[in-house]
Amino acid sequence: MTTATVKRLRGLAALLGDAMEHGIAAVERLHKGTAARPFAILEWIPPTALPTRVVRVVHDGVSSVVYGIILQGGRLMRKTVSVAFDAAERVAVGTREDDELS
Amino acid sequence: MGSTVEASLAILNGYLGDYLTRTGNGLATGMTFVTKVRNGRTVRLDRASLERAYPAASRRVAVLIHGLMCTEGIWEMRDGSDYGALLERDLGMTPIYVRYNTGLPFAENGASFCRALEALLANYPVPIEEIVLVGHSMGGLVIRSASHVASLQGFRWLRLVRRAIYVGTPHLGAPLERVGRAVTKLLRAVPDPYTRLIADISDLRSAGIKDLGNGLRDPHHPVPLLPEIQHYLVAGSLSDDPWMATLFGDALVPVPSATDGHVDPRRDLIPPRHVRLMSGLGHLTLAHHSDLYPSIRSWCEERQS
Numbered sequence: 339m340t341t342a343t344v345k346r347l348r349g350l351a352a353l354l355g356d357a358m359e360h361g362i363a364a365v366e367r368l369h370k371g372t373a374a375r376p377f378a379i380l381e382w383i384p385p386t387a388l389p390t391r392v393v394r395v396v397h398d399g400v401s402s403v404v405y406g407i408i409l410q411g412g413r414l415m416r417k418t419v420s421v422a423f424d425a426a427e428r429v430a431v432g433t434r435e436d437d438e439l440s
Numbered sequence: 441m442g443s444t445v446e447a448s449l450a451i452l453n454g455y456l457g458d459y460l461t462r463t464g465n466g467l468a469t470g471m472t473f474v475t476k477v478r479n480g481r482t483v484r485l486d487r488a489s490l491e492r493a494y495p496a497a498s499r500r501v502a503v504l505i506h507g508l509m510c511t512e513g514i515w516e517m518r519d520g521s522d523y524g525a526l527l528e529r530d531l532g533m534t535p536i537y538v539r540y541n542t543g544l545p546f547a548e549n550g551a552s553f554c555r556a557l558e559a560l561l562a563n564y565p566v567p568i569e570e571i572v573l574v575g576h577s578m579g580g581l582v583i584r585s586a587s588h589v590a591s592l593q594g595f596r597w598l599r600l601v602r603r604a605i606y607v608g609t610p611h612l613g614a615p616l617e618r619v620g621r622a623v624t625k626l627l628r629a630v631p632d633p634y635t636r637l638i639a640d641i642s643d644l645r646s647a648g649i650k651d652l653g654n655g656l657r658d659p660h661h662p663v664p665l666l667p668e669i670q671h672y673l674v675a676g677s678l679s680d681d682p683w684m685a686t687l688f689g690d691a692l693v694p695v696p697s698a699t700d701g702h703v704d705p706r707r708d709l710i711p712p713r714h715v716r717l718m719s720g721l722g723h724l725t726l727a728h729h730s731d732l733y734p735s736i737r738s739w740c741e742e743r744q745s
Binding site for chain 1: 449456460463465466467468632633634636637640
């Protein structure tokens with residue numbers, strides 16, 4: 339494998355990692371935004387307001403923990419992949435594909 | 441396989457190139473000069489590499505620079521030739537193709553292109569007498585930006601440029617990007633997590649794409665066509681109808697934008713013979729159509745006043 343190929347594969351892995359992190363954050367925002375609607379309606383009705391507030395806090399807290407765990411799992415995977423690329427880079431050979439001007 | 445990978449990377453760079461560069465991602469394309477449109481080699485701009493790459497270097501050089509999300513492969517015609525190769529065959533010019541990250545702002549690519557041309561001038565195997573610049577789409581804006589930097593900072597290569605050919609270049613911007621910008625703003629204003637998600641995804645588009653919305657008509661940063669260069673403008677139009685040509689042009693660039701407003705006979709900044717309207721041609725086809733080559737050739741043969 340050439341250094342240029344390793345560089346690109348490492349870039350691809352990094353991009354997939356970035357996409358995963360941004361994707362998780364987007365899904366979390368979407369999830370909480372969607373859930374906020376029924377919570378807002380129920381909080382507006384006096385008899386259900388108090389229990390809804392409690393459920394909302396629990397829901398948002400559990401969601402944040404779950405999304406956080408997924409995010410950390412992803413970051414761990416990224417670090418593992420990065421170590422693998424470091425090893426691959428040590429045995430890779432240079433090519434003329436690196437001839438960039440800037 | 442190689443060209444498929446390069447083409448995929450060109451699309452990725454066009455959409456996310458500024459992000460890739462900012463994050464130091466290995467998929468970011470740097471600016472390189474390439475020897476041929478198909479299976480060409482990238483060239484370092486030192487004397488030895490240029491001598492190896494161009495053993496029969498001509499004193500007249502044609503530098504071709506592609507547009508958004510493309511590589512030098514966009515210049516290739518069905519028969520395998522391209523404007524650069526034909527200029528080499530007919531006029532003895534040496535064609536040099538530029539590959540670059542089209543997701544970066546024009547100004548950044550223009551500055552890189554400016555430095556690259558200066559290095560080319562310094563290390564080219566024989567003294568260069570003339571540099572002809574040919575830009576397709578965004579490439580034309582990069583040419584204007586590079587020329588502007590060169591004129592401000594006194595780069596030597598600019599004195600050798602007597603003609604610049606802009607093929608389907610959105611000098612006055614591309615309406616599709618402006619529509620996209622407005623739709624994204626609208627979606628973001630709607631208080632709904634789904635429409636905001638769509639707006640977020642839309643906003644990921646690169647600085648290069650966003651720059652295309654206004655072309656080079658920012659009144660705060662004027663990038664005028666330099667009077668010391670002969671400018672040649674090519675516009676495509678899918679329809680013969682003047683209204684359709686004005687509104688949609690080659691599907692991406694309307695005719696008034698591709699001609700920088702010079703289709704108006706009351707404005708005589710560019711002679712009419714320097715403007716060519718290609719009816720029935722779409723935006724990408726302009727980069728590799730045999731009907732356009734005779735005009736490019738005659739412009740390159742035209743004696744300078």
